[in-house]
Amino acid sequence: MGETQASEYRGDIHRQQRDLMLRWYQRLEESAHGGPPAVSLMISGNCVELLEAFGAVPLYPEVNALQLAIRHQSLDPILAAEELGYAADNCAYVKADIGALVKGITPTGTELPVPKLVLCNFVGCNTYVKWFEHAAEFQNAPLAMLDVPFLRTAEPRAEDVAYIVCQLKEIVKQLEELTGRRFDYDRFREAVRCSARVEEAWSRIKHLARRTPTPFDAYFDAITLMGPLYVYRGSPEGVEFFELALRELQEKAERGEGIYDQERFRVVMEGPPPYPFFRTFRDMFAAWKATAVASTYSTVGGLWEFGFRHDPDHPFESLAMHMLAHNVTNRNYLQRYDQIRRYVEEWDADAVVIHFVKSCRLFSAGQGDMRGYFTQQLGVPTLYVESDLEDPRYFSEAQIRNRMDAFFEALEHARSTGTLHRGVAAIRHAPGGEIAPAASDRLKILQ
Amino acid sequence: MRIAAGVDVGSTQTKAVIVGEDGGIRMLGYALVDTGANVQRAAENGFLAACRESGVEPEGVGYVVGTGYGRYKITFGNTQMTEISCHARGAHYLFPSTRTVIDMGGQDSKAISVGEHGEVLDFVMNDKCAAGTGRFLANAAEVLGIGLEEIGPLSLRARHPVKITTVCTVFVESDILSYLAQGKKPEDVLGGVHLAIARRTVSLARRVPIEPGITMTGGVSRNTGMVRALEEVLGAKMQVSQQAHFAGALGAGLFAIEKMGESFESGIWRASNATPRG
Numbered sequence: 001m002g003e004t005q006a007s008e009y010r011g012d013i014h015r016q017q018r019d020l021m022l023r024w025y026q027r028l029e030e031s032a033h034g035g036p037p038a039v040s041l042m043i044s045g046n047c048v049e050l051l052e053a054f055g056a057v058p059l060y061p062e063v064n065a066l067q068l069a070i071r072h073q074s075l076d077p078i079l080a081a082e083e084l085g086y087a088a089d090n091c092a093y094v095k096a097d098i099g100a101l102v103k104g105i106t107p108t109g110t111e112l113p114v115p116k117l118v119l120c121n122f123v124g125c126n127t128y129v130k131w132f133e134h135a136a137e138f139q140n141a142p143l144a145m146l147d148v149p150f151l152r153t154a155e156p157r158a159e160d161v162a163y164i165v166c167q168l169k170e171i172v173k174q175l176e177e178l179t180g181r182r183f184d185y186d187r188f189r190e191a192v193r194c195s196a197r198v199e200e201a202w203s204r205i206k207h208l209a210r211r212t213p214t215p216f217d218a219y220f221d222a223i224t225l226m227g228p229l230y231v232y233r234g235s236p237e238g239v240e241f242f243e244l245a246l247r248e249l250q251e252k253a254e255r256g257e258g259i260y261d262q263e264r265f266r267v268v269m270e271g272p273p274p275y276p277f278f279r280t281f282r283d284m285f286a287a288w289k290a291t292a293v294a295s296t297y298s299t300v301g302g303l304w305e306f307g308f309r310h311d312p313d314h315p316f317e318s319l320a321m322h323m324l325a326h327n328v329t330n331r332n333y334l335q336r337y338d339q340i341r342r343y344v345e346e347w348d349a350d351a352v353v354i355h356f357v358k359s360c361r362l363f364s365a366g367q368g369d370m371r372g373y374f375t376q377q378l379g380v381p382t383l384y385v386e387s388d389l390e391d392p393r394y395f396s397e398a399q400i401r402n403r404m405d406a407f408f409e410a411l412e413h414a415r416s417t418g419t420l421h422r423g424v425a426a427i428r429h430a431p432g433g434e435i436a437p438a439a440s441d442r443l444k445i446l447q
Numbered sequence: 448m449r450i451a452a453g454v455d456v457g458s459t460q461t462k463a464v465i466v467g468e469d470g471g472i473r474m475l476g477y478a479l480v481d482t483g484a485n486v487q488r489a490a491e492n493g494f495l496a497a498c499r500e501s502g503v504e505p506e507g508v509g510y511v512v513g514t515g516y517g518r519y520k521i522t523f524g525n526t527q528m529t530e531i532s533c534h535a536r537g538a539h540y541l542f543p544s545t546r547t548v549i550d551m552g553g554q555d556s557k558a559i560s561v562g563e564h565g566e567v568l569d570f571v572m573n574d575k576c577a578a579g580t581g582r583f584l585a586n587a588a589e590v591l592g593i594g595l596e597e598i599g600p601l602s603l604r605a606r607h608p609v610k611i612t613t614v615c616t617v618f619v620e621s622d623i624l625s626y627l628a629q630g631k632k633p634e635d636v637l638g639g640v641h642l643a644i645a646r647r648t649v650s651l652a653r654r655v656p657i658e659p660g661i662t663m664t665g666g667v668s669r670n671t672g673m674v675r676a677l678e679e680v681l682g683a684k685m686q687v688s689q690q691a692h693f694a695g696a697l698g699a700g701l702f703a704i705e706k707m708g709e710s711f712e713s714g715i716w717r718a719s720n721a722t723p724r725g
Contacts, residue, residue, distance in 0.1 A: 372654065375569055386574045396574075398516055403572065406531035410567035413532075417566070 009216050009259060011252070013245040014224060020241060021067075021227045025108045027057050032113035037179040040115040040135060044300050045123035045148065045327035047168065047319050049234040049310065052191035054181050059115050060230055061135060065096040067107035069275035069390045077105055078391055092359040092390035094131045101138045114139050116178045119171065121146040124329030125362040144174055148323045151331050156324040164320035191234035192319075193312040198233050199304040201242035206305040208249050209293045210347050212266070213258025215249050218347075219269040219292030220282045230301050258291070265290035265411055266422065268343040270336075270370070271355035271363055272297050276392035281355075284401055288408040292353075294343035296336060299328040303339070333366050337373055337439035341427065344380055348423035351411060356386040358394045373439065380426050381414070383407040450475070450503055451510040451707050453699025454490050455530060456482060456517025459553030459581065460666060461489040462693045463497035465508065466700035472540075474700070476501030477693045486517035494523070510707040512699040526706065531559060531570050533698030538662040539565030540701055541688040546660035549652055549677065549685065550694070551667035553581045558652035561660075565698075571654045579647040581667045583616045587640045590623045591633050598637050599672030605638025619643075637672065645676035652681075662686040664694035 031038040038059045039051050048058050068074045077099025078092055084102065086095045099105070106112050118141050120132035129145065136143035146167050149160050172183045205225070209218040216222070225245060232238030267285075269292045274281050285291065299305075308326040311318040324330060328339070340352060352374050356364045367384065374382040385403050388394035414420035421428070448469035455462040461482045465475040478496030482489045490513065498505045513521035514533040521527070530550075538548045539561055548559040556579045557572040573579055588598045602608075609626050613619050619640065626636050649657075661683060667673050668691035678685055690697065 368654065376656065381569070384571070399572075399574065402516070402529055402531070406529035406567065406570060409529055409532045410570075413566045417564070 009221055009252075011248050013241070013248050016241060016244070017224055017228050020232060020237065022108065024057070024227075024231045025106075025110045028059060028112050029110040031057050032111040037116040037181070038113040039175070040118040040132065040141075042121055042123065042125070042128050042132070043230050044121075044125065044329040045323035046121055046230065046301065047119075047146075047171075047323065048230070049188060049191035049195055049315065049319060050168065050171065050175070052194075052234040053172075053184050053188035054175055054179050055187075056116070056175070056179060056181075057113075058231060059112065061097040061131070062093055063227060063230065064100065064107055064112070065093040065390055066275045068096050068100060068105070069392075070278050071107060072276060072392070073105065073107070074276055074390050075392055077103055089359060091127045091131070091361075092388055094127065094134070096390050097131070098134055098138060101135065115141050117141065117175060118143045119146065120144065121148065121323060123148045123323055123327060124150060124331075127362065142174075142178060144171060146171065146323075148330060151325050151335070154335075156321065160324055161317055161320045164323060165316045168316055168319060189312045189315050192310045192315040194236060194239050195234045195310040196312065197239045198229070198242045199302065199309050201239075201246040202229060203304045203307075204246050205242070205249055206294070206298075208253045211253055212348060213256070213260070213263035214266070214291055214293050215253040215257060215259075217259055217282075217285075217292050218298065219273070219295040220278075220285075222292075222295060222298040223273060223278075226298060226301060233301075260286070260289040260291070262289060263291055264288060265351065265408065266293045266347070266349045267291070268293065268340055268347065268349045268352045269295035269297065269355070270340060270352060271367070272300075272357055272360070272389040273355060274387040274395050275389055277387070277395045277397070280395075280397060281400070284404045288404075288412075290408060293347040293349050296328050296339060299339070302327050303331075306342075329362060333370070334439040337370060340370075340374070341378065341438065344378075344426055345424045349380075350420055350422050350426065351381040351383065351407075353407075354382065354384045356384060358386060358388045359391060360389060378427050381407070381411060381420075449704060449707055450508050451512075451700055451703035452494060452497065452508050453533065453696040453701070453703055454494050454511060454513050454515075454518075454521055454524065455533065455693075455696035455699060456486055456490050456493075456513065456515040456521065457530075457552055457666070457695070458482065458516055458555070461486075461493040461515070461517070462696040463490075463493035464693050464696040464700045465497045465501040465503050466697070466704055467501075467503075468704050472701065472704060474690070474697060475503060477690065477696065479692070482517065486520040487522060490517060490521040491523070510703040512703040512706065514695050514699040525703070528699060528702055530555075530695045530698075531557065531572075532567055533695045533702065534664050535559045535561045535567045535698065536565045536701050537694030537696070537698030538664050538691075540697060541690060541694065542660070542662050542686040544660040545662040545686065546658040547652065547655065547662070548694075549648065549661060549663050550665040551579070551581060551648065551663070551673070552665040553585075556580050556648050556651065556665075556667075558648075558655045558657070560655040560658065569655050571651055573651060579644050579651065580616075581665075583619060583644055584640065584667065584670065584673070586616055586620060587623060587637065590620045591627075591636065593633065593637075596669075599641075599670035599674075601634050602637035602641045602672030603675060604634040605632075607635050608638030608642055609635050611639045611643035638676075641670075641672045641676035642680070644673065645680040648677065649680045657681070657683075659683065660686075662688075662691075662694075664691045666692050668692060 078095045080099035081095035118136040374380045464477045511524040513524035518527040560569040
């Protein structure tokens with residue numbers, strides 16, 4: 001293990017994303033003082049385009065929670081929520097958000113508005129139902145539930161799509177009443193068109209990471225870009241930002257620049273990061289010149305690198321498709337297995353790293369089996385570490401560092417003996433020498 | 448003869464091994480000291496004691512690999528490696544047929560899948576919880592007022608081991624007290640404690656998964672009751688060396704010999720580097 005190299009890429013896009021996020025908080029403060037209406041949404045499979053049609057600002061409790069964590073401010077609100085009676089193993093995002101609401105804490109110190117509507121676009125995570133109910137209660141704001149059926153089959157059923165479209169249209173009526181603004185269908189279609197362009201740029205950015213060396217880290221750097229992705233996806237600012245990001249990273253790729261002087265290990269990341277120790281965690285990878293070439297967490301808001309785009313010719317239906325099938329949290333576990341496997345194969349990875357989040361059942365339940373699937377059935381080296389995405393008390397630095405170092409020591413040894421394989425070869429060298437069938441083949445039984 | 452050392456600074460105890468290479472590789476001597484609060488001092492004391500034990504001058508040691516939680520505090524060490532790699536390597540040296548290592552230490556228990564050359568193929572460890580580790584046993588011994596060395600042999604006398612339902616190192620105390628209040632014999636309570644830990648450890652180990660050629664390492668390997676309980680739950684015999692406690696330090700010493708070949712630096716130990724005694 002050599003000297004740790006800084007792994008963070010700092011280009012124009014990093015400055016711009018910070019400005020965009022601060023601008024978002026300013027807009028939210030304006031909203032608190034009679035400016036544009038705000039609507040709370042959950043990130044996963046969100047319908048931000050609908051809000052654009054009303055000139056409304058999205059308010060994402062998750063973004064606030066993670067911003068608190070990354071600024072080392074999450075413990076106070078978590079403790080405040082625990083004093084209210086939230087249990088130790090409740091989702092720490094929920095506790096940070098509710099605690100912050102109760103204590104009046106905001107990540108940037110700017111004021112946050114009371115949303116005109118707390119819109120729970122329930123996608124995959126049932127904890128969010130309770131979270132948004134509580135958020136509505138504590139803010140004395142109206143609540144609406146968008147009931148998105150879990151993706152039970154490989155493709156969504158037509159009746160599921162119709163069910164969601166019908167609900168979205170009800171939400172439109174509700175928003176017209178609550179905001180006093182007319183739904184602007186042209187503006188809605190324009191927002192969907194912007195989203196499709198952002199998704200195209202974002203997808204191309206993701207595909208740049210298939211190169212060796214990868215020009216950016218598709219976990220840590222991707223997370224930096226995810227704020228604007230959620231807040232600005234359906235807006236011209238979003239299009240401008242992501243097309244600039246694509247150009248900047250494309251140029252970096254064409255110059256053959258990687259993250260380190262020499263990229264040693266390419267990993268696929270599964271699970272959200274430990275936000276309270278984001279830098280510490282990143283440096284553990286940097287110590288081994290290991291870089292993430294793909295990550296499932298960066299597909300929580302939407303899974304676009306495999307081709308799905310919002311469609312301005314079918315705006316409501318494409319919103320429904322996005323919510324049902326094209327974000328990682330509403331997809332079933334076997335589809336997640338296949339997503340990771342595709343990353344290993346097509347993004348040329350050596351290994352998988354799973355970060356288990358103690359307080360998140362949605363993302364973490366089943367990751368022990370997932371580890372078993374990759375190590376034992378596919379023969380891909382897979383590391384499993386545990387902490388939390390929001391609660392700093394769950395991060396044990398010595399333990400995590402120990403596992404990381406041991407894992408990369410083993411990979412280094414395997415490379416020196418010619419037994420570490422990359423990409424498709426990693427799967428082809430699965431125990432037994434046979435190519436394992438895709439996990440989701442088992443899904444056919446369900447159809 | 449080329450001489451190198453491995454120093455394993457564990458949470459409870461520090462182990463040091465001196466290894467010599469002269470045609471073949473031999474363990475020249477080893478030493479064990481309590482880690483205590485001063486990790487740096489413990490590493491030095493362990494290293495110096497192992498040198499004395501081996502009849503080797505500290506200055507004659509060409510390369511030192513540190514391992515264990517305190518590895519970054521070993522100021523006189525050349526490099527550090529995790530104890531996972533080191534236990535695999537050490538266990539493989541002690542028993543070349545090793546394919547699975549079960550290591551139980553003061554605060555860690557881990558299972559390592561080992562390749563035919565002693566390399567780590569996969570590993571799993573306990574997380575955030577001392578259940579299934581030496582600390583669990585130490586707490587049980589303390590509640591019963593029995594010495595740590597005695598609990599293993601005593602547990603072997605259990606005829607009706609109690610069922611310990613908690614796996615929490617702290618709450619096990621109240622479980623034990625309630626069994627004692629019911630008039631259960633200490634050996635039956637201890638039998639239950641050992642089985643509880645063995646079940647937890649084996650369920651952890653099954654995730655690697657367990658291949659024949661199981662070697663136990665770590666301080667708890669000296670507990671005969673624990674070895675028996677693990678074998679019972681595993682349904683297989685384990686290989687346990689007299690030096691199993693030193694497997695991590697031994698592995699570090701073996702890596703040190705290897706690394707010496709890459710960059711030899713004699714006289715790594717300098718008295719001036721030592722922590723001031725006070």
